[in-house]
Amino acid sequence: MSFQKLDELCRRLQAFDHALAILGADEATHMAPGGGEARAEAMSTLAGMAHRQSTAPEIGDWIAAAEAEDLNAEEKAAVAEFRRHYTNLTCLPSDFVERQTRTRMRSEQLWREMRERGDWAGFLPALEGVIDLAREEAHMRAEALDLAPYDALMEQYDPGNRAAEITPVFGELKNFLVDFVPRALEAQARRLERQPLRALSGSYPVERQRELGLSMMAAVGFDLTRGSLSVSHHPFCGGVPTDVRITTRYKTGEFLSSLMGILHETGHALYEQNLPARWAHWPLGKARGMAIHESQSLFVEKQIGRNPAFWEWALPVVENHLGEKWSQDEILAHVHHVEPGLIRVDADEVTYPLHVILRFELEQELISGTLEARDLPEAWDARMRAYLGLSTIDTPQDGPMQDVHWPSAAFGYFPSYTLGAMIAAQQWAAIEKDMPDVNAQIAAGDFEAVNAWRRDRIWSQGSRWSTPELIERATGEPLNAAHFLRHLEARYGA
Amino acid sequence: MSFQKLDELCRRLQAFDHALAILGADEATHMAPGGGEARAEAMSTLAGMAHRQSTAPEIGDWIAAAEAEDLNAEEKAAVAEFRRHYTNLTCLPSDFVERQTRTRMRSEQLWREMRERGDWAGFLPALEGVIDLAREEAHMRAEALDLAPYDALMEQYDPGNRAAEITPVFGELKNFLVDFVPRALEAQARRLERQPLRALSGSYPVERQRELGLSMMAAVGFDLTRGSLSVSHHPFCGGVPTDVRITTRYKTGEFLSSLMGILHETGHALYEQNLPARWAHWPLGKARGMAIHESQSLFVEKQIGRNPAFWEWALPVVENHLGEKWSQDEILAHVHHVEPGLIRVDADEVTYPLHVILRFELEQELISGTLEARDLPEAWDARMRAYLGLSTIDTPQDGPMQDVHWPSAAFGYFPSYTLGAMIAAQQWAAIEKDMPDVNAQIAAGDFEAVNAWRRDRIWSQGSRWSTPELIERATGEPLNAAHFLRHLEARYGA
Structure with a gap:
């Protein structure tokens, strides 16, 4: 069979x-520093074997035969998602994949070196090589999937997402934000005038921060028997659903960046820990894609963790672990701090979408060929000035060289971040409609009902639906910017 | 090619x-407790793939063709060791391997349960099944390798070791020890009469013990950029040569068992870290076998770590980390404590060999068929009484049920432990001959020359020679019990 x-x-x-x-x-x-070379060799060999085994030509026959078999609805869905997965994996010829892998690895290495030095000219030829191949890739994927080239790239990260549907939603968001950012800054200035920012005391031992993080992870639903918290240079959520590894980085001078980071990664972890276990080995049993994954992490970080209601419950927990008493207003001034800046990963939730929209617009032009890599610094700077009033023309390391995505040929990924933020807000709105007392639950430290809602509508669904289908099935409507705008307005508008 | x-x-x-x-x-x-099932499935699947890839029939042709190629001496050695490895891997039919794996897994599970209850009768049928298959295995291996059945089993762990050569050496050791153990106990009693045992203070924080362990690891040669120290229930040395993972277990009431354990595992780690890197992926580049590996760990634990000269250097280090000042005599009374007992893994270096010789004798009889599993408790007890004056007839969990080796069908492994102790002593004697001031070096905390000697003669040799060849090349003579007897006599005889 x-x-x-x-x-x-x-x-x-x-x-x-x-x-x-x-x-x-x-x-x-946990790896010893000298273990890197052997680890890289082992991992690339294993990845190569996995790739060969997952793209073997006979698999196409098995899929076709399985589609003709008498299967139940779930099995049918499993085969359909397998086919989608297999098509995306096999639509590029293997000599192209090898060429692209080599080009990408060289480009990434060069990028690390040249970004350090702010040397755009030194990096440009490598980026041009990557973009040439990305255009080629987009066309081959487009042909195989019967999609527009940029859509075919996005399809790897968020099945079903289409630029034609995202562009108007992002447009609405951009128009709103260009006016809203100054307004939010004014509102913030007024608040800070009434009550100046209380400085953090600057003495938060790592072990206490870790205990605080673990207690919050457990409280919001992380199953500590199936996961753990470690330290790494760049925070991430990795591992496997039965053993989810999240990491953070501690600064003893402050505790909020680590705590918010832990909540963010916990959001990713909740999704992984609650995927349908019986399909764990099939593509059907994996998380849907990057936008949905980001919506789950941002939900825990922003809708829960930066929610004033959350801090009613959380402040005594912080006091208990760190021995410091804060008022709601004092902590929210930190948690809701808005500050336009050049660096996407450091941005707050108000300005972050403008960073993403800038990239979304530019990378579509790069792929379509209406923009060339050599013109990127000017194009980037022009949009940066228009959207955030900042310039990067003299610091390319803070402009088009700041992210690893393009040097590593990941075009079509950026929209996921802001789609995630919008989906999180839309999810919150749907939950609030179903459970009008959700803020009271959160203020009481009770995350059960919120998690049950998300488990039922999102986590347990694995990869059964496309990204837009999943959004609509979970929240009752297609992607709608209004929820995110209302969220920003309520939190930052006054 | x-x-x-x-x-x-x-x-x-x-x-x-x-x-x-x-x-x-x-x-x-580091694994989350709930991750075990998925981990076991992943590891057994990977192990199965590795086994299939390493036993594919075409490999036999490649080996034969490579043997006919124009290779340098080292490449020839690599091919020869590859053939030995391949022959040992492929000499059992795969349906037999599957049957044995199933039997062994059931037997191990049952053993854990029945040992807990001391239920010999409940475990016996499973052990009989394992022994039947082990006899079959020994005969198939014997046929393929042209060896005696028990030798063919040992060949998996220590290539070249033969019962006919080990038996007289173990016989000499046994005859010595049966008289020596009471004598060592008397000598110990006299010492304790002169100076009563100083109790450990019982308060050794884990973090300080860990720092002490790390500093001793580094001092005796462990490369901390290519390895690490963690905590696990059973201490081990694992990982890979570029990232050796050693573990220990701390008790806050005392520090010596953890410290001695760390030195033992560090001995294993030094061997792994210093294997020939360019052959790391070939069998030639792996450690020779269990007896040699054990000789390297025991050397660091016993020849170095329980050597009075070592403590001249180590006592200030201990004081520095734990804040406790000990005299040589006070610490050596703990480090050289002798106490006959029923349990092999708890035994000191004087009584340990008798545990091993007992098993070596019994398992040869089990394989040859002159002893049946049902008669084991009586046979075990008779030898236990003869060798150590202790009885296990009423506590089978402390007798033939105490070790995992037989329940998991690892016959031919036990001799490695005591061969390791003898090789370590013989290695020390050879080093002392080459460097008469070795004790002064160790007392000064200088392990460079000792490590250089071992790197040159043992570690860098990988699997180039059979176990007996390696012993003779490294120490200048075949295995000779006299060195170990002299070591025991000098350390425990008066």
């Missing part, structure tokens, strides 16, 4: 996935 | 080895 063959293949591939996920998390947390 | 094909195969297999080693170490140190 072909379904059975696919099931066995999935189990073999799952073993590779498991190994690569744990080896990857281990590399960032 | 077939040598090249083997080289590529070795690289693929190395990726599996790497993954399995790190996943195994991670499981015991």
Whole structure:
């Protein structure tokens, strides 16, 4: 039976996935510094074997045969998602993949070096090479998937997302934000005039911050028997659903960046820990995509963790662990701090979308060929000035060289971040409609009902639906910018 | 070129080895408790793939072709060791291996349960099944390797070791020890009469013990950029040569068991960290076998770590970390404590060999068929009484049920422990002959010359020689019990 063959293949591939996920998390947390070269060789060999096994031509026959078999609805969905996955994996010729991998690795190495030095001219030829190949890739994917080129790239990260649908939503958001950012800054200035910012005391031992983080993780639903918290240079959520590894980085001078980071990664972890276990080895059992994943992490960080109601419950917990008493207003002044800046990863939730929209617009032009890499610094700077009133023309390391995405040929990924923020707000609105007392629950430290809602509508669904389908099924309507705008207005508008 | 094909195969297999080693170490140190089932499934799937890839029939042709190629001496050695490895891996039919794996897993599970209850009768049928298969295995291996059945089993752990050569050496050791143990106990009683045992203070914080352990690891040669120290329930040395994971377990009431354990595992780690890196992916580049490995760990634990000269250097280090001042005599009374007991893993270096010789004798009889499993409790008890004056007839959990080796079908492994102790002593004697001031070096905390000697003669040799060849090349003579007897006599005889 072909379904059975696919099931066995999935189990073999799952073993590779498991190994690569744990080896990857281990590399960032527990590996000895001298172990890197052997680790990289082992991981790339395993990844290569997994790729060969998952793209073998006979699999196409198994899928076709399985589609003709008498399967129940869930099995049918599993085969359909397998086919989607297989098509995306096999639509590029392997010599192209090898060429692209080499180009991307060289470009990433060069990028690290040249960004350090702010040397745009030194990096440009490598980026041009990557973009040439990305255009080629987009056209091959477009052909195989019968999609527009940029849509075919996005399809890898968020199945079903289309630029034609995202562009108007992002447009609405951009128009709103260009006016709203100054307004939010004025409102913030007025608040700070009434009550000046209380400085953090600057003495937060790592072990106490860790205990605080663990207690908040557990409170919001992280299953500590199936995951852990470690330290790494760049925070991440990795591992496998039965052993989710989240990480943070502590500064003893302040506790909020680590705590908010932990809540963010906990959001990713909740999704992973609550995926449908019986389909764990099939693509059907994996998380839907990057926008949905980001919506789950941002939900815990922003809708829960930066919600005033949350701090009614959280302030005594902080006091208990860190020995410091804060008032709501004092802590919210930190938690809701808005400050336009050049760097996307440091941005607050008000200005962040403008960073993403800038990239979304530019990368579409790069892929379509209406923009060339050599013109990026000017194009970037022009939009940066228009959207945030800032200039990067003299500091390319803070402009088009700031992110790893383009140097590593990940075009079509950026929109996921802001789609995630919008989906999170839309999810909150839907929850509030179903449970009008949700803020009271959160103020009481009770996250059960919120998690049950999300488990039922999102987490348990795995990859059963496309991203837009999942949004509509979970929240009752297609992606709608209004919820996010209302969220920003309520939190930052006055 | 077939040598090249083997080289590529070795690289693929190395990726599996790497993954399995790190996943195994991670499981015991950092894995979330709920991650066990998925981890076991991933590891057994990877191990199965590795086994299939390493036993493919075409490999036999590649080896034969490589043997006919124009290779240098080292490459020839690599191919020869590859053949030995391949022959040992492929000499059992795969349906037998599957049957044995199932039997062994059931037997191990039952053993854990029945040992807990001391239920010999409940465990016996499972052990009988394992022994039946072990006899079958020994005969198949014997046929393939042209060895005696028990030798063919030992060949998996220590290539070249033969019962006919070990038996007289163990006989000499046994005859010595049966008289020596009471004498050592009398000598100990006299010492304790002169100076009563000073109690440990009982308050040793884990973090300080860890720092002490790390500083001693580094001092005796462990490269902390290519390895680490963690905590696990059972101490082990795992990981890969570029990232060696050693573990310990702390008791806050005393510090010596953890410290001695760390030195022991550090001995294993030094061997791994100093294997020939360019052959890391070939069998030639792996450690020789269990007896040599144990000789390297025991050397660091016993020849260095329990050496009075070592404590001249170590006592100030202990004082520095734990804030406790000890005299040489006070610490040596703990470090050289002798006490006959029922449990092998708790035994001191004087009584340990008798535990091993007992098992070596009994397991040969079990394999040859002159002893049946049902008669084990009586046979065990008779030897226990003869060798150590202790009885296990009413506590089978402390007798033939105490070790995992037989329940898991590892016959031929036990001699490695005591061979390791003897090789360590013989190595020390050879070093002392080459460097008469070795004790002065150790008393000064200088382990460079000792490590250089071992790196040159043992570690860098990988699997180039059989176990007896390596012993003779490194120490200038075949295995000779006299060195170990002299060591015991000098340390415990008066």
